[in-house]
Amino acid sequence: MSGTRAGIGPESYCICLACRKRFSMANGFLDPSSVVPSAEREWQKNRMIISVASGKGGTGKTLVATSLALSLSARGRVQFLDCDVEEPNAHIFLKPVIERVDQVCVPVPEVDDKKCTYCGKCSQVCAYNAIAVIPKQILVFPHLCHGCGACSYLCPEQAISERGREIGTVETGHSNDIEFVQGKLSVGQAMPTPVIRRVKEQINCDGMVIIDVSAGTSCPVVESVKGCDFCLLVTEPTPFGLNDLTLAVETVRELKIPCGVVINRAGIGDNKVQAYCFGENIPVLLNIPIDTSIARLYSRGLAMVEGMPQWKESFIRLSDGIRELIRERSGSPKR
Numbered sequence: 001m002s003g004t005r006a007g008i009g010p011e012s013y014c015i016c017l018a019c020r021k022r023f024s025m026a027n028g029f030l031d032p033s034s035v036v037p038s039a040e041r042e043w044q045k046n047r048m049i050i051s052v053a054s055g056k057g058g059t060g061k062t063l064v065a066t067s068l069a070l071s072l073s074a075r076g077r078v079q080f081l082d083c084d085v086e087e088p089n090a091h092i093f094l095k096p097v098i099e100r101v102d103q104v105c106v107p108v109p110e111v112d113d114k115k116c117t118y119c120g121k122c123s124q125v126c127a128y129n130a131i132a133v134i135p136k137q138i139l140v141f142p143h144l145c146h147g148c149g150a151c152s153y154l155c156p157e158q159a160i161s162e163r164g165r166e167i168g169t170v171e172t173g174h175s176n177d178i179e180f181v182q183g184k185l186s187v188g189q190a191m192p193t194p195v196i197r198r199v200k201e202q203i204n205c206d207g208m209v210i211i212d213v214s215a216g217t218s219c220p221v222v223e224s225v226k227g228c229d230f231c232l233l234v235t236e237p238t239p240f241g242l243n244d245l246t247l248a249v250e251t252v253r254e255l256k257i258p259c260g261v262v263i264n265r266a267g268i269g270d271n272k273v274q275a276y277c278f279g280e281n282i283p284v285l286l287n288i289p290i291d292t293s294i295a296r297l298y299s300r301g302l303a304m305v306e307g308m309p310q311w312k313e314s315f316i317r318l319s320d321g322i323r324e325l326i327r328e329r330s331g332s333p334k335r
């Protein structure tokens, strides 16, 4: 395995990630036309999409994401996307002024009884059991429908039309110099990914984009992280933190996205997270010590770098380190 040193600090290790594929941000699918040879991929100085994720909840992911955004906003254009749509909370720390609210709807089928012959094809094709045909009656379960459109496409009688069902909103605004976007899944809805997709449609690639991702490793995390240039994984040095970090690393590696680790509350637990990162060639880019001052700021709804501005330089260095890792990766030979 060929590797290069991250060179960010004493905890930085080799990283060898040579994927040349990129995901199309617009539709979330692998776009063959976007497979760019690494030698031809020119690094744009001010453009970078960083997702901030964590396998485990409560590790300080939003603390890192908001502090990173605030620190970098002094250097240029920054856009912050809160993709933790089931419980977005970055607004507490960034205090944006919301200027626009857009509905997010998924198309659900509506059947014209006059045209329907009850052939059952729509029910057979639906992978989510959202439409059922019983003798002379057709039932649609909107909350199970994922809006894939297969039933209306395959209906031989063109008996199915679609209507929008609201599942959430996308809010856009500003927090001083930071462009702010957040998704909100409506209460009782179970499909966060269409809302996340709509949030990511707002990405402005002219500057730094920071995406706050939900905890875990399920579909919302994959939807949020794919297409990013780098994934920052925030963890804590405990057995739970390590366990969930390993799952998160597996997920981002499957997506072929380079990653690095921030250890929050360093000083508690043990050194197994460090050892794991060393063994897996994952750079540890920043250690944030356990400190009651940080917890106090957090409880008052203040971003870490607002109450402790001396940390801004560390977050700027963190961003520079990520940029360097991506640059090294884009120039690394294919494995």
Ligand code: SF4
Pocket (backbone or CB within 6 Å): 111, 115, 116, 117, 118, 119, 120, 121, 122, 123, 133, 138, 154, 155, 156, 157, 158, 159, 160
């Ligand atoms: S596929 Fe069309 S015609 Fe057949 S049962 Fe469904 S809605 Fe009716």
Ligand code: SF4
Pocket (backbone or CB within 6 Å): 107, 108, 109, 122, 125, 126, 127, 128, 129, 130, 131, 144, 145, 146, 147, 148, 149, 150, 151, 152
């Ligand atoms: S749109 Fe897709 S998910 Fe919804 S009922 Fe039709 S086939 Fe099922």
